[in-house]
Amino acid sequence: MDLSKILSITGKNGLFKFLSKTPNSFIVEGLDDGKRFPAFSSDGVASLDNIAIFTETAEVPLQTVFQNIYKKEDGKKIEIPKDNSAIKAYFAEVLPEYDRERVYVSNMKKVYHWYNILVEHNLVDLEEPQTEGKTEDTAPEDSDNQ
Numbered sequence: 001m002d003l004s005k006i007l008s009i010t011g012k013n014g015l016f017k018f019l020s021k022t023p024n025s026f027i028v029e030g031l032d033d034g035k036r037f038p039a040f041s042s043d044g045v046a047s048l049d050n051i052a053i054f055t056e057t058a059e060v061p062l063q064t065v066f067q068n069i070y071k072k073e074d075g076k077k078i079e080i081p082k083d084n085s086a087i088k089a090y091f092a093e094v095l096p097e098y099d100r101e102r103v104y105v106s107n108m109k110k111v112y113h114w115y116n117i118l119v120e121h122n123l124v125d126l127e128e129p130q131t132e133g134k135t136e137d138t139a140p141e142d143s144d145n146q
Helices: 062-072 084-094 105-120
Strands: 006-009 016-021 026-030 036-039 045-047 052-054 059-061
Touching: 006 026, 052 062, 059 062, 062 084, 062 105, 084 105
Parallel strands: none
Antiparallel strands: 006 016, 006 045, 016 026, 026 036, 052 059
């Protein structure tokens, strides 16, 4: 699964596919609606492969969390629980060591929502990512880094 071209944009619902780069912006396409538009770096654009979830010992790449959900659900979409305690309980099943003080219910809901979008578009698999030329300190320092 290659999440490097799948983007989250602050203030916009859903996920977006990176299409091309212009001198001042990125051209993206909404995975849900297929609409294309420019996104600017000031919009808070983050690639999903740069987002990680805090645990008690380290940060776990978002891809690993998606793969854990994928295994648990046999590749199907998940029903997002309505109750906060059920949301936390499910998250503890897929990532038992998550940091309970720094990972909020809103972060968990976002992970579940993104997972469902990715499954709908057949973008989740159990393949390990290619790590050529990547470093662990490339995660953005914005609100999407949980």
